[in-house]
Amino acid sequence: MTIASGGAGDITLGTAVDGYQTFADAGVLDTNVVRYTIEDGDDWEIGIGVYTASGTTLVRTVTESSNSDAALTCSADAVIFVTLTAEDFSGNAAPIWTITPPSSLNLATDGSTAVTLAGVAIDEFPVKYSWDGYSGTTLFSDSNLPPQLVSAPTFVGGTVSLVGASTQSNAGSFNFRLKASDGVKTATAITSVSLDFSQPVTSGLLGVYDAANSNSYSGSGTTWSDYSGNSGPNLTLLSSTTYNSSGIGGKPSFSFSALDSVKTTSSLGSSATILIIVQINAPSSLPRLVFLSQGGSNTDPFGFSSYDGDSATALVSQAQYRLSSNDSTTANTLTIDKVDRSSATRGDVADLLYANTGTSAQMHSIVLHTADLSSGFSLQSRVVGGGGGEVTQGQIRALAFYNRDLTTSEITEIHNFYKSGYSSNSHMPA
Secondary structure, X not given: OEEEEOOOOOEEEOOOOOOOOOOOOOOOOOOOEEEEEEEEOOEEEEEEEEEEOOOOEEEEEEEEEOOOOOOOXXXXXXXXXXXXXXXXXXXXXXXXXXXXXOOEEEOOOOOOOEEEEEOEEEOOOOOEXXXXXXXXXXXXXXXXXXXXXXXXXXXXXXXXXXXXXXXXXXXXXXXXXXXXXXXXXXXXXXXXXXXXXXXXXXXXXXXXXEOOOOOOOOOOOOEXXXXXXXXXXXXXXXXXXXXXXXXXXXXXXEXXXXXXXXXXXXXXXXXXXEEEEEEEEOOOOOOEXXXXXXXXXXXXXXXXEEEOOOOOOEHHHOOOOOOOOOOOOOOOOEEEOOEEOOOOEHHHHHXXXXXXXXXXXXXXXXXXXXXXXXXXXXXXXXXXXXXXXXXXXXXXXXXXXXXXXXXXXXXXXXXXXXXXXXXXOOOOOO
């Protein structure tokens, strides 16, 4: 920049020399300390300056100069620029992380949802953030993306947005290196970034089905496929079941609006655990909901029977409409959003699950433990009582079947796996 005034004292900065930026445009902030050089004909001066944005002045402390290490008396031809000296390379410390990026991160698998990775570093000089990555000997950059990403990472300060691919062939992981530089030295932090299309808990997994996974559902047709690699049976989507490419939280799901919506007549075993990611609308009348049935029809309902407003009756005491599919078997466990609700009343469960007037539609994780699915499975939502029946509505995102019970920590892990794809707790509880 030119020097508008100052002589041998504090400098008032002028305009940027052609082909260069002002200090402010280059990222120098109010009260920042910079290394500077002044050139005035054959004379020169190197020093440390404190920049003031108001009035664009620089308070200078001379380190060395052609004037016997004293300040130059600047002429109208003098120019000043930000520079580096050997001292900066040997004595300048790298930026310090005050918020260190996480050691690992899972990408969303729908090809559009951005997952954020954040780090914050401080330094006496302005900090700029960038990235690179690697897997083995392969290096990644904006021009050579890892297969797990569909687009180059975008930055807002040290917060990076990463969009994962939607095809299982791109599954895998790479090392993402976030870099914070003060222009001389760079601090780095490495995060292992993964694109994983499988359930986080695979032991005993019979099959997993996800409307948001293109390997499970392509967006058309009536077949919903297991993508676990365990040869789970295909599920049939009935005519009342419609595909939403953008359901709750922008995630694909299936809307259901009839007695039966998803079914299979293939055996899933006599002691299966069912995990469902679902949203249920509150019935408009006859509010006793019977959810799920054994076999490929609605003739033998089981699962649970909730009844909005019933604050006295325990959920597990409802004859055939209880957690077990066998009337002679003691009722088993129901878990909703990671919490055991087996001892809840029917009204408690209705309050947890129903979306009605004044309540936003929200996905929930439901785990039904140890059900007999030897003759198949049907997702059916029937409201019974009062001499008639009504069908409730909702959206289903995913189903998973296990040949064993799940532990509390495993249920938490699975819930968090699906929750991580939703940007807000209003879409799915934390």
